[in-house]
Amino acid sequence: MTRRVSAGHAVLAATALCVIVIAASLSIGPEPLGPLHLLRQWRAGESIEDAAYILFSLRLPRTLAAFLAGAGLALVGCAFQALLRNPLATPYTLGLAGAGSFGAYTALVLIDFGRLPYSVIGVPMVQAFAFLFAAADVLLIFLVASRRARPTPAVLLLTGVTLGIIANSGIMLTRYFARPERLIDMDRWLMGGVDIVGYRPVAVLAIGVVPACLWLLTQAGKLDQFGFSEEMAAGRGVNITRLQLTVLLLGSFITGVIVSEVGPIGFVGLVVPHTVRAFTGAGHRLLMPVSLLSGGAFLCLCDLAARKVPVAGEIPIGIITTLIGGPFFLYLLVRGRFADWET
Amino acid sequence: MNRCLAAESVAFAYEPGAPVLRDVAATVRGGAVAGIVGPNGSGKSTLLRLLCGLLEPGSGRVTLDGRPLASFRPRERARSLAFLPQGVQPVFLLSAFEVVCLGRYPHVGALAGPSSHDLEVARRCMRDTATDDIRHRSFMELSGGERQRVLLASILAQEPELLLLDEPTAALDIHHETEVFTLLARLAGDGYGVGVVTHDLNLAARFCDTMVLLSREHAVAACGAPEAVLREETLSAAYGARIRVGAHPFTGTPLVYAEPPEGAP
Numbered sequence: 001m002t003r004r005v006s007a008g009h010a011v012l013a014a015t016a017l018c019v020i021v022i023a024a025s026l027s028i029g030p031e032p033l034g035p036l037h038l039l040r041q042w043r044a045g046e047s048i049e050d051a052a053y054i055l056f057s058l059r060l061p062r063t064l065a066a067f068l069a070g071a072g073l074a075l076v077g078c079a080f081q082a083l084l085r086n087p088l089a090t091p092y093t094l095g096l097a098g099a100g101s102f103g104a105y106t107a108l109v110l111i112d113f114g115r116l117p118y119s120v121i122g123v124p125m126v127q128a129f130a131f132l133f134a135a136a137d138v139l140l141i142f143l144v145a146s147r148r149a150r151p152t153p154a155v156l157l158l159t160g161v162t163l164g165i166i167a168n169s170g171i172m173l174t175r176y177f178a179r180p181e182r183l184i185d186m187d188r189w190l191m192g193g194v195d196i197v198g199y200r201p202v203a204v205l206a207i208g209v210v211p212a213c214l215w216l217l218t219q220a221g222k223l224d225q226f227g228f229s230e231e232m233a234a235g236r237g238v239n240i241t242r243l244q245l246t247v248l249l250l251g252s253f254i255t256g257v258i259v260s261e262v263g264p265i266g267f268v269g270l271v272v273p274h275t276v277r278a279f280t281g282a283g284h285r286l287l288m289p290v291s292l293l294s295g296g297a298f299l300c301l302c303d304l305a306a307r308k309v310p311v312a313g314e315i316p317i318g319i320i321t322t323l324i325g326g327p328f329f330l331y332l333l334v335r336g337r338f339a340d341w342e343t
Numbered sequence: 344m345n346r347c348l349a350a351e352s353v354a355f356a357y358e359p360g361a362p363v364l365r366d367v368a369a370t371v372r373g374g375a376v377a378g379i380v381g382p383n384g385s386g387k388s389t390l391l392r393l394l395c396g397l398l399e400p401g402s403g404r405v406t407l408d409g410r411p412l413a414s415f416r417p418r419e420r421a422r423s424l425a426f427l428p429q430g431v432q433p434v435f436l437l438s439a440f441e442v443v444c445l446g447r448y449p450h451v452g453a454l455a456g457p458s459s460h461d462l463e464v465a466r467r468c469m470r471d472t473a474t475d476d477i478r479h480r481s482f483m484e485l486s487g488g489e490r491q492r493v494l495l496a497s498i499l500a501q502e503p504e505l506l507l508l509d510e511p512t513a514a515l516d517i518h519h520e521t522e523v524f525t526l527l528a529r530l531a532g533d534g535y536g537v538g539v540v541t542h543d544l545n546l547a548a549r550f551c552d553t554m555v556l557l558s559r560e561h562a563v564a565a566c567g568a569p570e571a572v573l574r575e576e577t578l579s580a581a582y583g584a585r586i587r588v589g590a591h592p593f594t595g596t597p598l599v600y601a602e603p604p605e606g607a608p
């Protein structure tokens with residue numbers, strides 16, 4: 001057996017990690033200022049207007065957005081891996097990222113050709129389309145699954161993967177129709193980014209992600225049962241159909257909101273749960289909250305790297321997470337086993 | 344109180360027009376081992392799923408102490424009867440102790456973790472099944488016999504009064520097979536009601552108090568005491584094969600043997 005850390009230590013370590021990373025994210029940037037710096041300036045009676053603007057209008061919303069997105073993606077990763085009984089399941093394996101991106105691209109092309117207003121009653125159409133297409137992806141998965149007597153995890157997974165491939169073709173198709181000068185904007189979206197300004201995206205993320213995440217956390221005990229044996233879980237009183245429905249819908253909703261606000265950011269739902277599981281074991285009552293915290297911290301850290309890597313401008317965060325996540329995943333494969341998986 | 348789980352003239356079909364059970368009756372009573380036997384595909388596992396309320400019969404009814412099983416809330420039902428399916432394949436790496444703790448699910452609130460009382464029950468169930476020594480080992484690294492005993496501890500941790508087990512001795516050697524059945528007989532002696540699906544008619548003859556024999560036609564071919572069920576004509580018809588029954592040289596219980604098909608070398 002792998003040695004595990006105690007529940008208290010795991011939560012404590014994850015919380016400490018979050019505090020440190022968030023503090024760093026607020027303090028580090030092109031301008032040398034942080035909360036402490038600000039306090040010192042204020043005590044010295046200097047003007048802090050510029051510093052406060054940078055801190056509260058630029059760095060804080062960005063940090064919060066990265067944290068919320070990372071936390072949501074990691075939590076959904078945990079839940080989907082148990083629900084699909086597969087270590088490769090992530091929010092994106094079900095085609096959600098592909099579908100969301102396809103939606104965003106469709107909106108961009110339609111706007112470009114004057115067929116779609118940029119926003120309708122204040123809702124940006126790119127985000128709305130990303131969300132609607134992701135929702136349609138889940139709906140299709142359900143339609144396929146409900147045609148069968150009992151939707152097995154394998155059927156759900158294969159349907160999602162297939163829809164993801166179809167969505168990628170859709171993306172190619174919209175690229176084909178797009179004006180060449182538009183392709184740069186479009187591709188930038190596909191790389192994901194938390195380079196937001198102001199609190200509207202943060203509010204959308206908070207309202208969309210936080211309640212759904214709390215709800216998802218309540219399914220931990222049932223996911224433990226389901227991961228062990230579907231039939232035994234049913235025998236012990238877990239309503240399997242309701243569990244599948246709840247987790248899929250909540251997971252897709254969380255992912256849909258995140259993809260629509262910050263674009264597809266890959267590998268968070270894979271790297272974080274697998275790393276955390278090695279410390280906490282596979283019990284979801286501990287794994288899920290610790291993954292949530294660590295996912296938030298991880299994406300904040302990636303965002304910091306995106307800002308600090310010395311190149312012109314900054315690197316899109318989706319590229320950073322993939323550059324970290326890809327090799328990490330290969331390492332897991334080479335080592336021959338995923339921590340705490342029966343593979 | 345002596346619990347009684349009964350299926351009364353139940354019929355079931357997964358697909359319309361292809362019945363898997365026709366007019367079947369079976370009873371599992373506290374203090375006794377009830378064996379469910381029959382050829383492959385005769386509907387034994389299906390009958391077990393009906394008995395533990397995972398499937399609803401198309402007609403007929405399943406009752407627990409006279410009350411329709413469907414009227415129980417699922418977790419309430421799970422505190423009375425526990426189900427051990429065939430071929431449990433966990434996807435997560437768990438220690439034997441963690442596996443047994445999973446059995447506390449019907450007693451633990453949705454948000455709360457297991458309490459110290461729950462952990463104590465789990466330990467007690469492991470001692471009862473002689474698995475306490477291996478509680479820290481990884482479940483999937485255990486031998487088949489150890490794994491089966493841990494699973495048994497895990498359903499005992501539900502603190503049920505009735506146990507329904509689907510082929511708990513499949514893939515076990517003769518020693519471990521007997522070990523599992525001895526444990527089941529002991530549990531029945533302690534007052535548990537046990538319903539067990541098995542292919543080993545000789546073990547069933549030795550350990551079961553009552554038996555139900557399902558036929559290839561998905562109906563009850565015989566039921567009652569092992570001696571009444573394990574008869575040459577009945578078995579041969581139910582299995583569609585030439586089956587011989589003698590007496591066990593040491594125990595005197597029926598000894599069943601399938602003849603090769605006629606004309607075979």
Ligand SMILES: Nc1ncnc2c1ncn2[C@@H]1O[C@H](COP(=O)(O)OP(=O)(O)O)[C@@H](O)[C@H]1O
Pocket residue numbers: 149357358363381382383384385386387388389390
């Ligand atoms: N989930 C299912 N869906 C459809 N048919 C099934 C299902 N499970 C079992 N069957 C069919 O029902 C029949 C009885 O199966 P089962 O109860 O598993 O028999 P046994 O356990 O006696 O071998 C078989 O023909 C099998 O193919």
Ligand SMILES: [Mg+2]
Pocket residue numbers: 387388389429509
């Ligand atoms: Mg069977």
